[in-house]
Amino acid sequence: MQRLIDFITNSRVWRSFFRHGWPDNPLDRSLVMTTNVFFHLHPVKVSRKSLSAKYSLGLGLISAIVFGVLSITGLLLMFYYAPTVERAYGYITILQTQVPFGQLLRNMHRWGAHLMVISVVLHMARVFYTGAYKPPREFNWVVGVVLLILTLGASFTGYLLPWDQLAYWAITVGTSVAGYEPLMGAAIKSILLGGPEVGQEALTRFYALHVMLIPGAILLITSLHMWRVRKDGGLAAQDAEESEESGAKSEE
Numbered sequence: 001m002q003r004l005i006d007f008i009t010n011s012r013v014w015r016s017f018f019r020h021g022w023p024d025n026p027l028d029r030s031l032v033m034t035t036n037v038f039f040h041l042h043p044v045k046v047s048r049k050s051l052s053a054k055y056s057l058g059l060g061l062i063s064a065i066v067f068g069v070l071s072i073t074g075l076l077l078m079f080y081y082a083p084t085v086e087r088a089y090g091y092i093t094i095l096q097t098q099v100p101f102g103q104l105l106r107n108m109h110r111w112g113a114h115l116m117v118i119s120v121v122l123h124m125a126r127v128f129y130t131g132a133y134k135p136p137r138e139f140n141w142v143v144g145v146v147l148l149i150l151t152l153g154a155s156f157t158g159y160l161l162p163w164d165q166l167a168y169w170a171i172t173v174g175t176s177v178a179g180y181e182p183l184m185g186a187a188i189k190s191i192l193l194g195g196p197e198v199g200q201e202a203l204t205r206f207y208a209l210h211v212m213l214i215p216g217a218i219l220l221i222t223s224l225h226m227w228r229v230r231k232d233g234g235l236a237a238q239d240a241e242e243s244e245e246s247g248a249k250s251e252e
């Protein structure tokens with residue numbers, strides 16, 4: 001048996017996947033972290049406290065997972081949707097009443113959108129209450145604010161797509177409010193609507209923003225966000241633990 005295990009673990013295929021030995025020494029432990037794309041999200045050394053679900057409540061991860069679910073369900077919804085004022089509402093009705101699992105798909109996307117807004121806001125509150133916005137993480141806080149705006153933007157642009165009464169009037173009100181923004185209000189409103197009122201131009205723009213621009217930006221900026229978490233030395237809990245350790249050492 002041992003010979004078989006040795007044969008497998010020494011084979012070229014195995015070694016192309018696992019480029020380190022059994023992690024029973026500091027070098028192999030750090031290689032495990034740096035050669036695995038998922039572990040690589042963490043710094044080489046991770047404190048127990050920062051890994052505890054009680055500390056971060058996993059809210060950032062939950063936001064990322066919900067974004068993944070939204071991307072998949074959104075892609076499937078595109079199979080049964082056309083962004084034209086004549087057909088959008090009809091397609092949504094067909095999806096709900098005639099397509100197998102259509103209603104489930106639509107509800108997963110809609111509830112997922114609400115859940116993402118809630119989890120991102122709670123994640124932000126957690127970051128605030130643990131003081132993780134302080135240096136050196138202030139840049140990542142700003143990156144987070146951009147993610148929050150994009151998350152709200154995705155919800156807002158998606159709202160128009162069913163082209164029902166609720167959508168039409170919500171966007172009419174929303175874009176009118178945007179129009180009152182000082183200095184750039186009129187420009188923002190006309191960029192969003194592509195015309196004087198909510199119509200085909202607005203639907204086309206909201207669709208492009210909702211399925212391409214905003215999700216693409218969220219994907220890109222979330223990668224930056226995760227990279228910064230690693231570069232800032234992991235979660236803020238780690239700093240407290242490290243300074244406690246160095247304090248204890250200097251007292252010795």
Ligand code: HEM
Binds near residue numbers: 059143
């Ligand atoms: C699409 C939205 C977002 C995603 C997917 C996301 C994802 C994550 C993940 C996975 C982490 C690692 C720790 C954890 O799970 O809590 C994290 C940490 C962090 N996030 Fe976010 N985040 C988002 C929005 C935000 C927002 C809105 C803010 C603040 C305005 C923010 C600020 C931070 C900061 C400062 C950290 C480091 C926390 C620490 O060191 O304890 N993020 N984020």
